[in-house]
Amino acid sequence: MLYHKGSVVLTEDPFVHVLMQSEREQRCDECLEMCDKLLRCTACKMLYYCGTKCQKKNWKLHKEECPLLKNCAPKVPTDSVRLLFKLIQKFKINNPKDVGINGNTETRLKDLMSHASEIKEDVKRNEEFAKICYTLSKFIDGKKFELPPLADVLDLFGKMCINSFTICDGEMQAIGVGIYMNGSRLNHSCLPNAVAVFSGKQLTVRSTTDIDADEEILISYIEQLGPSAERQRYLKSSYYFDCTCPRCRDKDLDGKMLACKCPGLNCEVPITTQGALSCPACNADLSATYWDEQEQAALKAKQLIAKSERLRKQRDWDSLINFDNDPLVRRLLHETNVYRVTLQMSAMDGYINLEQWDKAVESARFLAQPVMSYYPPNSPMIGVHLMKLGKLELYIKQNKSALQHLQQAETILKVSHGVNHTLYKDLTSLLDQCMEELRVTLDQS
Ligand SMILES: [Zn+2]
Ligand SMILES: [Zn+2]
């Protein structure tokens, strides 16, 4: 066996990275760690550092960006423009030391895939590229920074699109974007055997199952709460390949993910066969209009999801808690349907942030089952959800149940994050706290 479950497959710092705009002033722009007291770059007043060590490290590339940022302040170019700018800087410097080494494999900037020919044919990507080039030229604004020939910029843009990782915090929320030389070599599966987690900007790929020497190490490039057709469409349009992984061939799972609500009175059984003529449990008639309405409901739910993502960024929790209340969606989609699960997750985060604990616990409890069945085994998403649930139960003093969920979370996070990750350490203190409370209750009774 090559890797036992929970082993470190690789660990590396990014080749280039940027902190997401929404995280600015909360995290260090270099190491991406949360920090109460941040130093500000005195020249551009735009970037922040946890200390002089990070500032110095960042300066190597920031020194060219700094006067440009100062020039366009208070506007800041988008994260993609900033990342592309850094890639261009690296391309121009062309340092022979810029190489990712993993075992016997070396990766350089020139080795990263760019899918240049597909990108040239891709209307949407072309529009995006034109937009980025426009912002980039505005950003440089005739200053002394010289851009390489357009063909090279396009190639770097392609490399950025194909190889970028979303950098997440321990709870799997996006905080930045980066390019990792070794990480970018890993292929995708919707049923992966490894996972990418981050400590600050550092990437660690860990095995989530036992992996034999002849098995390929696979990670997931995408959010997995979606039916195969949607995942495949996204992978094709973003990475130009057709996913044929075991999950994409699992029609039963798709049926569950798209579960519909039966129109029969008090029937709770999900309908998992698209286009079925009647409910397998109560025999309720499912007409053609029912399936037309299904389509509308799914469309509506997807619109709501897109909207909820925007509101989440704006931290508009009051609106988010109402997102699973759309009458059409509720009438037609079963509560275990992935779209509703996604909306309920937003609502749960709303309740948590509004400190409505009872409601939050109720949603977290309900979501545990779908989360466990829709994410692959040992997915960090499952561990993070169970930890949230346990933590909420601890707040409302349901300690026995809290202990059970925290222990379940521990089994998974040990594999997905590893025992040295700060999230795992937070979990251990929650477990200690929970056991202490249980001991006190036992003493009192
Ligand atoms: Zn730092
Ligand atoms: Zn600066």
Ligand SMILES: [Zn+2]
């Ligand atoms: Zn797949």
Ligand SMILES: [Zn+2]
């Ligand atoms: Zn029924």
